[in-house]
Amino acid sequence: MKKLINAIDAIVDESCEGVALAHPELVRFNREPRFLARAATPRAGKVALVSGGGSGHEPLHGGFVGMGMLDAACPGEVFTSPVPDQMDAAGRAVQTGGGVLFIVKNYTGDVMNFDLASELLTADGIEVRTVLIADDVAVQDSLYTAGRRGVGNTVFVEKLAGAAAERGAAAGEVERIAKKAADAGRSMGLALTSCTVPAKGSPTFELGEQEMEIGIGIHGEPGRERAALAAADEIVERIALPVIEDLGLKRGERVIAMTNGMGGTPLLELYIAHRKLVQMLGDRGVTIARTLVGNYITSLDMQGCSITLLRADDELLGLWDAPVHTPALRWGC
Amino acid sequence: MLVGAADVRRFIERYADLIDEHADELTELDAAIGDADHGINMRRGMHAVRERLPGAETPEAVLKSVATTLISKVGGAAGPLYGTAFLRASAAVAGKETLNEADLVALFAAALAGLRQRGGAQAQDKTMIDAFAPAVDALAAAVAQGVDGHGALEAARNAAHAGSDATIDLVARKGRASYLGERARGHRDPGSWSTALLFDAAAATLGGPVQ
Numbered sequence: 001m002k003k004l005i006n007a008i009d010a011i012v013d014e015s016c017e018g019v020a021l022a023h024p025e026l027v028r029f030n031r032e033p034r035f036l037a038r039a040a041t042p043r044a045g046k047v048a049l050v051s052g053g054g055s056g057h058e059p060l061h062g063g064f065v066g067m068g069m070l071d072a073a074c075p076g077e078v079f080t081s082p083v084p085d086q087m088d089a090a091g092r093a094v095q096t097g098g099g100v101l102f103i104v105k106n107y108t109g110d111v112m113n114f115d116l117a118s119e120l121l122t123a124d125g126i127e128v129r130t131v132l133i134a135d136d137v138a139v140q141d142s143l144y145t146a147g148r149r150g151v152g153n154t155v156f157v158e159k160l161a162g163a164a165a166e167r168g169a170a171a172g173e174v175e176r177i178a179k180k181a182a183d184a185g186r187s188m189g190l191a192l193t194s195c196t197v198p199a200k201g202s203p204t205f206e207l208g209e210q211e212m213e214i215g216i217g218i219h220g221e222p223g224r225e226r227a228a229l230a231a232a233d234e235i236v237e238r239i240a241l242p243v244i245e246d247l248g249l250k251r252g253e254r255v256i257a258m259t260n261g262m263g264g265t266p267l268l269e270l271y272i273a274h275r276k277l278v279q280m281l282g283d284r285g286v287t288i289a290r291t292l293v294g295n296y297i298t299s300l301d302m303q304g305c306s307i308t309l310l311r312a313d314d315e316l317l318g319l320w321d322a323p324v325h326t327p328a329l330r331w332g333c
Numbered sequence: 334m335l336v337g338a339a340d341v342r343r344f345i346e347r348y349a350d351l352i353d354e355h356a357d358e359l360t361e362l363d364a365a366i367g368d369a370d371h372g373i374n375m376r377r378g379m380h381a382v383r384e385r386l387p388g389a390e391t392p393e394a395v396l397k398s399v400a401t402t403l404i405s406k407v408g409g410a411a412g413p414l415y416g417t418a419f420l421r422a423s424a425a426v427a428g429k430e431t432l433n434e435a436d437l438v439a440l441f442a443a444a445l446a447g448l449r450q451r452g453g454a455q456a457q458d459k460t461m462i463d464a465f466a467p468a469v470d471a472l473a474a475a476v477a478q479g480v481d482g483h484g485a486l487e488a489a490r491n492a493a494h495a496g497s498d499a500t501i502d503l504v505a506r507k508g509r510a511s512y513l514g515e516r517a518r519g520h521r522d523p524g525s526w527s528t529a530l531l532f533d534a535a536a537a538t539l540g541g542p543v544q
Contacts, residue, residue, distance in 0.1 A: 054408075077377070079368050080408040108508045109410035112451060116404065116413060138512075145511035199373045204364050219368035221509050222516060 001201045008198050012055045012075055019062050023327045026066040033083070035090035036062040037072040047165040047174045048072070048095040051103040051158060052087060053110055054079040056195070057218055060154060060297045063328030069162035070103075070326070078197055078300070079219045081109035087117030091126060099127035099171035101178060103158055105150025106134035129171060131178040133157055135187045135308070137246040138215025138223050149217050152260050152308030153185030155296045159329065163322035181316060186246045188239040189306030190223070191216040193264065195299045214238055218262075218299045218306075232269065236276040240307045244284065247311055251285030256320060258291070258308040263298035265305055270294065273305050281309075290320050296328065334482035334541035335431040341392040341539070345399055348534035349379035355530060362523035366510040371411060371523040378407035378415075392432055396423035396440075410508060411524065414452050414461065421447030431543060434476040434485060438469075441489070441535075445469045452507065459505035459517060461524035468493035468532050483540035486532070493532035497525035 005011050016036055020029035027036050035052070042048065051061045052074030061073035072090035076082035091100045100121060104114045111132070118128045133150035140148075161178035169177070191213040194203035197220075204220035207213060212235065215223025227238075249255065259274035261267070274293045281288055289312050297306070310316070323332030352359075352375045359372030382402045387394055396419050404416030425443035426436055445465050454460040471492035475485035500522040505511045510522065 076408045077374070078370075080370050080374055081410075083405050083408045083412060085405045108452070109408065109413070112410060112413040113408060140512075140514075146507055146509065149512070197369050197373075200360055200364070200369050204369045217368075217509070217512070219509070221368055222366075222513055 001196055001198070003198055005198060011198055012077060015055070015058070016062060016075060019327060026325065026327060027062070030089070030093065033085040033089045035072050035074045035086050035093070036065050037090060037094050038065055038067070042071055042094065042096055044096045045098040046096055047098045047169065047171045048091065048100045049103060049158070049162055049165055049174075050074065050087060050090050050094065050100055051154070052076065052082045052090075052114075053105050053107075054081055054219070056197070056300045057297050059295070059328035061158070064155070064158050064326050066324070066326030067333070068166045068322055068324035068326070069158055069329065078199065081107065081113045084113050084116035084120060087114055088120045091117065091121050091128065095126055099129065101161065101165070101171065101174055102128060102130040103154065103161065103178065104130055104132050105154055106132050106147050107149065108146050127171060129175045131157065131161070131175060131182055133182050135182070135185050136217065137186050137242045138188050138217075151189065151218055152187035152258055152297050152306050153182065153310060155258065155292070156185050156256060156308065156310045157181045159324060160316055160319045162324070163319040166322065177319065181310065184312070184316070185308060185310035186243045187306050187308040188243050189216050189218070189260075189262065189304060190214050190235060190239050191220070191262065191299075191302050191304035192229070193303040195220045195263070195302035197300065212304075216299075216302075216304060218297060220299060220302065232272045233276045236273045236307070237280065240277055240280055243307055243309050244280070244286075247309060249284065249286050249309070249311065254287045254289040254312045254317070255281065256290045256310045256312050256316070257281070257288045258296065259293045260297055260306045260308060261295040262302040262304040262306065263295060264301045264303040267294065270305060277307060289317055335433055335543050336392075336482070336539050336541050337431045337543045338390055338392050338395055340541070340543065341395045342386060344534055344538040345382060345386060345395065347538050348531055349383045351530040351534055352376055352379045352527065355526070359523050359527055362521055362526060365520045366505065366513055366517045367523060368509055370409060371527065374407050374409050374411050375527055378403050378412060381406040391430060392426045393423050393428065396426070410452070411527070414448055414524075417447040417451040418444035434482050437482065437485070437539060438473045438476050441469045441472055454507045457503060458507045459500050459503040459510060459522045459525075460507050461522070461528040463500050463503070463522065464493040464496040464525040464528040464532075467496040468528070481540070483536075486536040486540050490529075490532040490536040493529040497521060497529040500525045
């Protein structure tokens with residue numbers, strides 16, 4: 001294993017330190033318990049948006065702390081959910097009387113730890129609402145699974161709910177927007193190689209030179225199926241079609257589209273994938289109203305990509321276009 | 334048979350040792366059907382537990398210290414699950430200086446109830462419940478038949494191992510492995526294995542007499 005690290009135990013803290021040092025005007029780092037928060041205290045009464053999850057998905061979530069998006073992010077160990085103390089402390093630090101909205105990716109550990117934090121804050125009279133992100137169409141949503149995983153749509157929900165909160169919407173309204181966005185977005189990904197968790201030191205799974213994993217999760221969890229490697233256009237079809245079909249997109253509809261890298265795939269290749277996505281949507285008469293191409297929710301050093309589509313209307317597009325200034329996303333200001 | 338706070342401390346220390354010895358194995362099991370961090374998290378958590386373990390006061394105090402450390406240090410699903418189990422175990426023996434066989438049954442039954450409530454898993458979901466529930470049943474049955482602490486914990490330990498072995502043939506319905514469908518079959522559930530190790534530690538330390 002080759003990694004640009006000093007010590008395995010120090011990876012998350014040192015990386016968070018780096019984020020705060022690179023963007024001191026945007027974020028500050030609280031070491032114990034660990035969270036990244038907006039450098040400037042938000043105005044009184046603004047709904048505080050707090051997210052978090054295992055590390056290894058950067059820029060998610062710390063890179064999205066700032067004006068118009070998150071108020072705090074709680075990074076856990078690599079691929080491990082944060083602990084309740086972190087969300088409890090972060091919630092207390094950034095709430096200004098308007099209540100707290102937790103944005104939680106649907107994983108068993110994340111849900112339990114955010115639930116515990118919610119109990120701690122509620123016990124002290126702080127109003128907490130929670131929105132679950134469960135957008136991965138690669139896995140079945142049924143009574144017999146833990147439900148769909150939260151992946152790429154998390155970026156969209158954090159942006160859209162963040163814009164609503166920044167405009168001064170009350171807690172119930174911010175929650176409505178977050179749920180609307182969570183319901184409107186779907187994703188699917190694939191891996192060409194495994195990621196290597198630093199503390200483990202070897203790849204999480206083995207993929208042959210001529211194999212790929214369709215429907216991969218963002219922690220290297222196996223997906224729908226292992227298949228023979230194919231050309232980019234065919235790969236994109238195999239992950240974009242289930243997303244389009246699950247959303248039931250019809251001619252004339254608009255979407256916000258993201259072609260996202262898993263961390264180890266160059267932009268050179270991501271744009272090849274995105275080109276195919278644009279063709280596919282164009283063939284179906286679906287308009288891509290807004291676009292992101294790049295590494296927004298990653299899986300350490302994994303090679304691969306994911307596609308996220310969100311059915312958009314004027315309300316969501318207005319929130320999308322609202323100014324945002326975070327380490328990883330900035331426009332309109 | 335009676336055990337006291339020092340024995341409960343030895344139980345926890347023994348569990349920390351076993352987690353250390355088996356951490357890589359737990360992580361490998363998790364890599365097959367989960368996200369490759371169970372051994373890493375449990376080792377980090379039990380190291381923190383060992384550092385913060387209070388001097389021998391009461392079984393309740395020792396178990397509560399384990400609970401709060403696991404909840405605040407481990408993360409993932411294992412932290413809240415094992416943390417809740419130890420918290421309920423602690424409450425089940427509140428106020429007692431020493432524990433007899435019936436107290437041990439109450440302790441582990443309360444832990445199991447906490448696990449069920451926090452995780453929502455049922456038998457055969459391919460989780461730690463599949464090792465924990467048969468262990469508690471075996472413990473209670475043995476104590477009801479008048480078996481002494483050593484024998485009853487040995488029965489619990491064997492049941493936990495058999496339960497963990499049986500997860501190999503199951504399809505998962507909870508946790509990350511549930512996404513795999515049939516592909517989860519043929520792999521042992523890593524949580525059931527860390528639970529089997531917990532009963533190994535209990536059998537080695539909680540059979541009495543008071544140390």
